[in-house]
Amino acid sequence: MTRIACFHVPMFPLAARLRSEPELFSEALAIVEGNGNNAHVVAATRRARKKGIHAGLSLAQSRSIMPKLIARGRDAECERTAQEALLEVAETFSPRIEDASEGIVFVDISGTERHFPSEGELAAAAIRACDAIGLPARCGIASSKLAARIAAELPQSPTIVTRGGEAEFLAPLPLVRLSPQLETAATLHRWGLTSIGELAQLPESEVATRLGELGRELHYAARGIDPRPLIPRPLPPDFREGMDLEWPLVALDPFLFIANAALDRLAKRLEIQGFACRRLEMTLTLEPDGYDARAIDLPAPTRDVKTMLTLIRLDLEKKAPGAPVTGFTFVAMPDRPRRAQLSLFGPAALSPEKLATTIARLISMLGEERVGMPRTVDGNLPDRFAIAAYDPPPPPDISRPPRKSRGLVAARVFRPPIPIEVIRHEDEFVAIKSEGDISGPVRVSSGPWEAEEGWWRNAPNFREYWDVELEKGTYRIYQDEGWFADARYD
Amino acid sequence: MAAPARRLDTQVNFLRKLPQRPILVPDLPPVEPGERDEVRRLREGLEAAVRSKVMSATELVRALAKQHRADFLPTTLEPLDALLGGGLPRGKVVELAGRRSGGRFSIVLAALAAATSAGEAAVLVDLGDHLDPQIAEANGVDLRRLLWIRPEKMKDAVHAVEMIAATGFQLVILDAGLHPIRGRRVAEASWVRLARTAEAQGTAMLISTPYPMTGTASEIVLNAQRVRPKWLGSGKSPRVLAGMTIDVIVDKHRHLKEGRSARLEFMTIEAASR
Numbered sequence: 001m002t003r004i005a006c007f008h009v010p011m012f013p014l015a016a017r018l019r020s021e022p023e024l025f026s027e028a029l030a031i032v033e034g035n036g037n038n039a040h041v042v043a044a045t046r047r048a049r050k051k052g053i054h055a056g057l058s059l060a061q062s063r064s065i066m067p068k069l070i071a072r073g074r075d076a077e078c079e080r081t082a083q084e085a086l087l088e089v090a091e092t093f094s095p096r097i098e099d100a101s102e103g104i105v106f107v108d109i110s111g112t113e114r115h116f117p118s119e120g121e122l123a124a125a126a127i128r129a130c131d132a133i134g135l136p137a138r139c140g141i142a143s144s145k146l147a148a149r150i151a152a153e154l155p156q157s158p159t160i161v162t163r164g165g166e167a168e169f170l171a172p173l174p175l176v177r178l179s180p181q182l183e184t185a186a187t188l189h190r191w192g193l194t195s196i197g198e199l200a201q202l203p204e205s206e207v208a209t210r211l212g213e214l215g216r217e218l219h220y221a222a223r224g225i226d227p228r229p230l231i232p233r234p235l236p237p238d239f240r241e242g243m244d245l246e247w248p249l250v251a252l253d254p255f256l257f258i259a260n261a262a263l264d265r266l267a268k269r270l271e272i273q274g275f276a277c278r279r280l281e282m283t284l285t286l287e288p289d290g291y292d293a294r295a296i297d298l299p300a301p302t303r304d305v306k307t308m309l310t311l312i313r314l315d316l317e318k319k320a321p322g323a324p325v326t327g328f329t330f331v332a333m334p335d336r337p338r339r340a341q342l343s344l345f346g347p348a349a350l351s352p353e354k355l356a357t358t359i360a361r362l363i364s365m366l367g368e369e370r371v372g373m374p375r376t377v378d379g380n381l382p383d384r385f386a387i388a389a390y391d392p393p394p395p396p397d398i399s400r401p402p403r404k405s406r407g408l409v410a411a412r413v414f415r416p417p418i419p420i421e422v423i424r425h426e427d428e429f430v431a432i433k434s435e436g437d438i439s440g441p442v443r444v445s446s447g448p449w450e451a452e453e454g455w456w457r458n459a460p461n462f463r464e465y466w467d468v469e470l471e472k473g474t475y476r477i478y479q480d481e482g483w484f485a486d487a488r489y490d
Numbered sequence: 491m492a493a494p495a496r497r498l499d500t501q502v503n504f505l506r507k508l509p510q511r512p513i514l515v516p517d518l519p520p521v522e523p524g525e526r527d528e529v530r531r532l533r534e535g536l537e538a539a540v541r542s543k544v545m546s547a548t549e550l551v552r553a554l555a556k557q558h559r560a561d562f563l564p565t566t567l568e569p570l571d572a573l574l575g576g577g578l579p580r581g582k583v584v585e586l587a588g589r590r591s592g593g594r595f596s597i598v599l600a601a602l603a604a605a606t607s608a609g610e611a612a613v614l615v616d617l618g619d620h621l622d623p624q625i626a627e628a629n630g631v632d633l634r635r636l637l638w639i640r641p642e643k644m645k646d647a648v649h650a651v652e653m654i655a656a657t658g659f660q661l662v663i664l665d666a667g668l669h670p671i672r673g674r675r676v677a678e679a680s681w682v683r684l685a686r687t688a689e690a691q692g693t694a695m696l697i698s699t700p701y702p703m704t705g706t707a708s709e710i711v712l713n714a715q716r717v718r719p720k721w722l723g724s725g726k727s728p729r730v731l732a733g734m735t736i737d738v739i740v741d742k743h744r745h746l747k748e749g750r751s752a753r754l755e756f757m758t759i760e761a762a763s764r
Contacts, residue, residue, distance in 0.1 A: 350611055350658050358657045362639060362650055370640040374623040374633050385623050392635045395609040402604035405566040408629050409734055409756040410595040412620040412668070437590075437669075444721055446730055467731040473591035474719045474731065487622070488668075489719070489734060489758075490595040 001163055003119070004230060005107040005141045007090055007126055008152035009082075012103030013074050014043035016082035019134040020075070029070045032059050042074065082135060087233065089129045093122065095274065096232045098145075103135075104152075106145055108230050123158030142166055144226035150177050166224025171197025178221050184211060196222045239275075239332045241266045248287045248324030252316055255325060260309055266332050267303045275334035276301030276353070280308055282315075285327035292321040299363060299389060300356025301335040307357045314364040349395050359390060380453045381461060382476075383413060383486055409489050411476060417484035420477060429468055437472055438485050444469040451478075563661055563694040565597065566604040569752035570738060574710065577604075578694040580660070583685045585697045585704045586738075588714030589669060593736030594698045595620065596756045597714065598663055601696060603630035605661040613637045613659050617647045618667020628759055644671055648680045651695070655687045661694050669700040681707035702741070711742035717753070722761060733757040 009015045013031045018024060028048040032039045039059040051066045062069050086105055090097045096108035109122060116122040123139040130137035140151025142161035147169060151159035161169045170177070173196050175188055187210075193199050199207070200222040208216040220226070241262040249255045270276060278301045284292040296311045338352030362371045372387040421433040429442040447466030454460045463478045467489075476487040562576035571577045578584055578601060588594045598614070605612040607630055614621060619640045627633055637654070641647040647664055655662050685707040688695040697704055702711055715737045723729035739751040 354657050358653050359637075361653060366639065366641055366646060366650070370642075372638060374621060374626065374636060374638045376623045376627055376633070382622065382624065385621075387638065390637050392611050392637075395611070400608055402564055402566050403607035403630055405600040405603055406628075406630055406762060407567065407600070407754075407756050408596070408625075408762060409731075409758050410599045410629065411622060411625055412595045412618070413622045415619045444719075446721065446723075469719055469721075473716070474734070488591060489731070490591050490593060 001110075001143055002230070003109050003141060003143060003163075004145055004148045005093070005109045005119075005123065005126065005139060006145070006148035006152040007086060007105045007107065007130060007137050007139055008149065009086065009103030009130070009135050009137045010153075011043035012082070013079060014045065015103065015135055016079040017072055017075060018045075019082050019085075020078050021072075022134065024070065024072075027070050028053070028066055028068065029072060030059075030062055031074060032071050033074050039071075085133045086130065086135055086137070089126070089133060089135075091273070092129065093126060096230065098230050099233050100149075103137075104149065106148065106230050108232075109141065119160050120158060123160065127158065142169070144224065145228055145230060146221055146226035147224055153177070166226075167197075167200060167222075168224075170222060170224055171195065171200065175199060178218060180218055181214065184214060184218065187211065200224075237333075238281075239266055239269050239334060240329060241269075241332075242283075242327065242329030244285070244327040245325065248326045250324045252313065255316075255328075256309060256313055259312060259328065259330070260305065262328070262330055263305045263308050263312075266330055267305050267308075270303050270332060270334060273334065274336070276303045276337035277308065277332040278335035279333040280311070281331040281333070282312065283329045283331075284321050284325045286321055286323040287326050290323065292323075294319075298356065299359045300352065301337050302353060302356050302360065303337065304353075304357045307360050310361060311364050350392070355390075380451045381463065382411075382451070382465075383415070383417070411487040412490040413487045414485060417478075417486040420483050420485050422477070422479075422483045429466070432468065432470060432475075432477070432485075434485070438470070438475060440470045440472060442468050442470060448479075561692075563601070563610075564604055565601045567597065567600050567754055569754055570597065573712075573738060573740065573750060573752040575746070578661070578696055579709060580694045581689045581692045582709035583681070583688055583695045583697060583704060583707055584710045584712065585699065585702060585708040586712045586714055587699050587702045587741070588716075589700050591716045591719070591734065592714035593716065593734060593738075593754060593756060594714050595665065596734075596736070597738075597754070598665055598696065598698050599626055599629040599631060601661065601663065602626065602636060603632075605694075606632035606635040609635070610660045611635050611637065612661040613639065613651075613654050613663065615639045615641065615647050615650050615654070615662070615664045616667075617641055617644060617665060617672055620665065620667060642672060644676055648676050648684065652680075652684055652687055655684070655691055655693045655695065658691060659693060661696070662688075663696045663698065666697070666699040666703070671700065675703070678705045678707070681705060685709075708742070709744050710740065713739045713741045715739065720761075730760050731758050732761040 017031055026047065028045060028051065030041045030044040030048055030053055033042050034040055041053060041057045041059065041062055042055055044053040048066065048069060053062050053066060053069065059071055083101065083103065086103065087097060087099055090105045090107045094107045094109055094112060098106040100106055112122060116125065119141045123141055126139045127137055138152045138157035140148045140154065140159045142148040142151055143163055144166060147161050147166040150170065150173065151161050175185065175193060175196055178196060180188065188199065199219060204216065204219050207219045243258065243262060278298055280296045280298065282294050286292055294315060296315055338356065359371060369387060373390045375386040375388050377384040377386050418434060418436060418438060420438055422429065423431040429445040431441045433439050445466050445468040448464035450464055452460055452462045463480050465476060465478045468475055468477055474489040475485045477483060477485045561580045562578060563580055564571050564577035586594055586597060602612050602614060612635060614636060616638060621638060623633060639650050641650055644666065651662055651664050681704040684695065697708065717735040717737055719734045720732040722732045734756045736754040736756065737751055738754060740746065740748050742748060
């Protein structure tokens with residue numbers, strides 16, 4: 001059964017403001033929303049509450065009660081960063097979290113039994129972790145989101161609701177905890193219902209007949225039934241690290257020294273989330289103004305800082321920014337690292353991460369078109385090939401013997417073909433000359449073998465091939481606009 | 491020198507005068523040889539194909555050590571495998587030298603075909619950019635398992651081989667192309683480093699060069715020589731090239747007598763399809 005923890009920060013706008021301005025903690029502070037006459041209090045510190053300031057009062061009313069009241073407007077940026085910090089704390093407990101905004105986070109804690117001896121310990125650890133980032137949080141744990149949220153809202157924190165005990169837990173609580181609509185709440189009040197348990201005892205069909213679909217849902221909630229699943233937060237689109245430098249850098253090595261630390265932080269953040277970097281985007285701020293943005297695609301997701309740093313070095317060496325650097329930002333596009341199950345009885349499998357790192361380094365050293373998997377290409381002319389990204393299939397589960405070789409002669413292809421001069425007498429090859437070592441009298445020749453490609457085009461490729469044996473080797477030659485040797489049998 | 495000697499003598503005498511200390515840790519019990527009951531019961535409950543593979547930890551360690559000592563990656567060219575004692579030795583560097591149609595590239599493709607058809611991942615570091623994927627596939631190379639690296643300089647090629655061998659590939663082939671080799675010659679220390687990497691990873695490493703280069707780093711040096719190409723038909727213009735005959739001679743071997751040779755016959759696709 002799924003177990004859900006709810007981290008709830010009461011009076012979140014106030015908590016977020018006090019996180020940014022902790023010196024106001026002991027002052028009479030009210031957080032207000034709206035401007036002018038519409039400004040009203042949404043939360044207030046304990047000192048202000050003691051004087052009678054509470055949510056809903058207008059600012060004018062509050063000031064009449066307490067003239068020295070400090071008023072602060074709601075700060076969206078402040079609340080956003082506080083919520084982000086709360087989410088990051090939640091992610092240290094479980095990777096499956098739901099952002100319910102306004103200081104509420106649901107955490108799927110199923111499977112964390114080995115990390116914490118009991119759910120109470122987990123809840124206490126969560127409260128401590130939230131306190132450490134300056135957010136006074138409460139924690140409730142139950143088998144449904146609704147029960148977990150109500151448990152977290154109770155003043156005695158942490159509250160643990162036993163598995164299947166949601167209905168019993170909710171029964172003595174007032175109906176207001178279910179947050180019914182005003183009209184429905186008034187109807188229930190007229191019926192004389194005050195607690196959740198009293199509503200749960202009514203027949204479901206009778207409640208649904210009188211209150212409609214909303215009433216049915218409220219009745220479900222009163223019985224502790226909450227069919228809404230936890231909706232995990234979508235993957236963060238990217239991870240950023242950067243720095244504004246105190247003075248501009250002109251040399252590569254000092255920049256790489258600072259970049260190393262930033263990449264290290266980036267790799268650690270990716271590791272916490274179980275991600276690796278698929279694409280690294282780098283933006284350099286240049287002096288006096290301007291930017292240099294570039295992207296490095298990795299052949300496979302990796303968290304290896306050394307590899308990323310090498311790629312950055314090679315990229316900057318290949319094309320320098322052209323001005324002193326005053327700041328930088330690295331954006332890592334996350335992806336799942338590749339994993340492989342190693343076989344006991346099959347051939348040795350390659351570690352995907354190690355392979356990806358090596359291929360990334362090879363590509364950075366030699367170029368993308370020089371590392372990969374060879375591929376055949378349809379056609380008639382022999383000098384055709386393609387190269388694709390190397391992604392080998394997994395090795396077989398059990399070792400198998402190699403297939404017997406066909407013992408075929410291999411041709412060593414010349415790229416590009418070597419121009420030669422051919423001396424013929426009555427259609428017989430007499431000798432071949434070239435600037436290299438493809439020279440000498442022809443001992444034996446056979447041909448021509450005709451090859452044509454693109455016959456449907458105005459100028460199709462048409463060639464005649466011969467095999468010729470010289471003293472120094474056997475070659476494949478062809479006649480196009482001139483004579484060329486394109487392979488040697490070796 | 492008298493003073494230090496006297497001091498050393500004093501120290502030795504002091505150690506001799508130390509009282510005998512009681513032994514706190516008893517001797518380890520002898521290791522029981524043979525199969526344990528748990529392993530036997532596990533083995534009996536398995537299918538015949540898997541049964542022979544299941545072994546105790548001791549057996550596994552011994553088998554791996556034996557495999558490490560005497561394991562070969564066959565090229566499936568029978569005369570060559572017989573000459574090498576089973577194939578390319580794992581964890582060693584084999585150099586194959588030979589000039590102009592000496593059959594080096596045919597041997598390279600045969601070794602790649604054997605490794606990839608057995609499910610092993612293999613690498614060809616192709617300095618001369620000579621590989622034709624069509625011909626490789628016709629030779630039986632599983633192109634999906636082949637990593638093709640095309641460096642432009644010998645130094646880059648050696649660096650690539652070292653990096654890729656450390657990744658765990660079981661067969662790494664460096665084909666240095668034709669004479670003259672692109673880029674400057676690499677230092678002998680680089681070949682020694684390659685040999686150490688191959689040994690550490692258990693990689694079978696084949697270096698195909700137009701002339702011997704690896705020096706003392708290689709376990710075996712083979713010399714491939716062309717005997718003559720074969721032609722189907724007669725006269726100065728026969729019908730088709732049928733194949734080549736190659737002699738491979740052992741120039742150096744750490745454990746076998748030098749000078750032994752094997753004759754290899756290679757056919758063209760046209761002759762093979764007849």
